Amino acid sequence: GFQGREKELIIVSTVRSCNIGFLRDRKRLNVMLTRAKRGLIVIGNADCLRTDPTLAKYLDWVESNSLVKSDLADDQWRQH
Secondary structure (H helix, E strand, O other), rough: OOOOEEEEEEEEOOOOOOHHHHHHOHHHHHHHOOOEEEEEEEEEHHHHHHOOOHHHHHHHHHHHOOOOOOOHHHHHHHHH
16 A cells, blocks of 8 residues: 555556445545545546445546546447
8 A cells, every 4th residue: 555655646446346345444545535646547437436425525526627537438448
């Protein structure tokens, strides 16, 4: 983990499953959301992330500020 260190950019992948496991730990979630100096990229399924109230609020903020990049359509994935 980051153990409180700040980084310019933090990328978090939550794509393994819909069980957000370690992010249910408030201390880890706090580190994820507060340690990026310039950018935070969260990769995952928004519906799964919304099962956590704090992440749901975060996603609301991200969406309201037009900071969401949707995934590619299934047919686009097949082309790559």
